[in-house]
Amino acid sequence: KAGVTQTPRYLIKTRGQQVTLSCSPISGHRSVSWYQQTPGQGLQFLFEYFSETQRNKGNFPGRFSGRQFSNSRSEMNVSTLELGDSALYLCASSLMGYTGELFFGEGSRLTVL
Amino acid sequence: AQTVTQSQPEMSVQEAETVTLSCTYDTSESDYYLFWYKQPPSRQMILVIRQEAYKQQNATENRFSVNFQKAAKSFSLKISDSQLGDAAMYFCAYRSDYGGSQGNLIFGKGTKLSVKP
Numbered sequence: 001k002a003g004v005t006q007t008p009r010y011l012i013k014t015r016g017q018q019v020t021l022s023c024s025p026i027s028g029h030r031s032v033s034w035y036q037q038t039p040g041q042g043l044q045f046l047f048e049y050f051s052e053t054q055r056n057k058g059n060f061p062g063r064f065s066g067r068q069f070s071n072s073r074s075e076m077n078v079s080t081l082e083l084g085d086s087a088l089y090l091c092a093s094s095l096m097g098y099t100g101e102l103f104f105g106e107g108s109r110l111t112v113l
Numbered sequence: 114a115q116t117v118t119q120s121q122p123e124m125s126v127q128e129a130e131t132v133t134l135s136c137t138y139d140t141s142e143s144d145y146y147l148f149w150y151k152q153p154p155s156r157q158m159i160l161v162i163r164q165e166a167y168k169q170q171n172a173t174e175n176r177f178s179v180n181f182q183k184a185a186k187s188f189s190l191k192i193s194d195s196q197l198g199d200a201a202m203y204f205c206a207y208r209s210d211y212g213g214s215q216g217n218l219i220f221g222k223g224t225k226l227s228v229k230p
Contacts, residue, residue: 003157033216042223043204048216056217088156094215102216104150104158 002027004105006091012111018079021108025072025093031055032074033102034066037088049074050096078110086112115140117207119221126195127229133180134190134224136205144210147181147188148218152202161203164188166210192226200228
């Protein structure tokens, strides 16, 4: 069974640009969550989607947005990039249920210059 | 708001020895889940062990076990017979059992574990 796939793995952008990151969950998983990981702030929850609906959102500015498609694939978008947006963006998928185990992808490393 | 604290930024253990990683959390909720995740240098995080707050028995997964002290809000991870492959960042995480959101985990800052041969 294929794991969570994130693309691209690495990307470099300049301030003011926008970026779109993609996440394909494990087959059968309908819940997708996104996290930002930085050395200073650690892992911070961005948002969670289930069946194309945003279920929960973390404390991030409106420049950060996401969506989920009918095949459960998800994208997140960051507009008007700032230097502080440089981070590893992790996607995780899960089956809905009490166990709640998250399966993480390897992440997309974003560098903003 | 809930918080998770890992007070040991780095730990080191000799191969085959035992090491304990500490985690404390703060919450006013009575129902929740606690997790330990491992992030090797390749970056893909994997679940090591989970604990449901309503269960008094400490969770165990092979060489990994936890000491869950609900009243003290403490959730430590014990790794027995440490192996070189255990070297990684370990994150303690909390998940509320309210609100229907299972993807929203609150993570500690992590403990970097080194294993010496």
